[in-house]
Amino acid sequence: EVQLVESGGGLVQPGGSLRLSCAASGFIFSSYWMTWVRQAPGKGLEWVANIKHDGSERYYVDSVKGRFTIARDNAKNSLYLQLNSLRAEDTAVYYCATNHYYAFETWGQGTMVTVSS
Amino acid sequence: DIQMTQSPSTLSASVGDRVTITCRASQSISPYLAWYQQKPGKAPKLLIYKTSNLQNGVPSRFSGSGSGTDFTLTISSLQPDDFATYYCQQYNSYSWTFGQGTKVEIK
Numbered sequence: 001e002v003q004l005v006e007s008g009g010g011l012v013q014p015g016g017s018l019r020l021s022c023a024a025s026g027f028i029f030s031s032y033w034m035t036w037v038r039q040a041p042g043k044g045l046e047w048v049a050n051i052k053h054d055g056s057e058r059y060y061v062d063s064v065k066g067r068f069t070i071a072r073d074n075a076k077n078s079l080y081l082q083l084n085s086l087r088a089e090d091t092a093v094y095y096c097a098t099n100h101y102y103a104f105e106t107w108g109q110g111t112m113v114t115v116s117s
Numbered sequence: 118d119i120q121m122t123q124s125p126s127t128l129s130a131s132v133g134d135r136v137t138i139t140c141r142a143s144q145s146i147s148p149y150l151a152w153y154q155q156k157p158g159k160a161p162k163l164l165i166y167k168t169s170n171l172q173n174g175v176p177s178r179f180s181g182s183g184s185g186t187d188f189t190l191t192i193s194s195l196q197p198d199d200f201a202t203y204y205c206q207q208y209n210s211y212s213w214t215f216g217q218g219t220k221v222e223i224k
Binding site for chain 1: 118147149151153155160161162163166167170172204206208211212213214215216217218
């Protein structure tokens, strides 16, 4: 069974940092582009970042460029998102997802990040 | 950046109705347009990819069409399980954008 499990969310103060993880199983992780998508409470979906299957290319939405870093460890079947200089507007559920024809096929259950003092 | 505008924002319909949701791009986009269904407290579910390709396991009452700037998701006969929020999503030049969502409610 294809499965993605996010972890690492929590409450953090403005300006703080957090590292999210996404553990993948049931598929050949190293063959897939991977994605982070977020959803603020009561709001719509926002694409955050993508990473190529070998990690050689990374893309970000403008609002997180220079603050967030997407990374992967194919040996550990894991995807990461390092969140730095966090702002209140970064408060959201963060989902990881596999890519399929530039769409997001399999999703995790999400991990909540709350930025508040 | 390409903006995606969905209409309507909310749709009230009855079981058995034919439902159409529209997604309009701010400029002509590639055929890499997808549709998702999301229920409260759950992750989104991919329904359609590359404009009109039905994702494995998705019922055939869902279909997608369109080109250029205008795309549609059609549910041929609305079922009780279909009451949810639907999002379109486009890909262009290493940037991905979602529409704001359409909530399908029970009439």
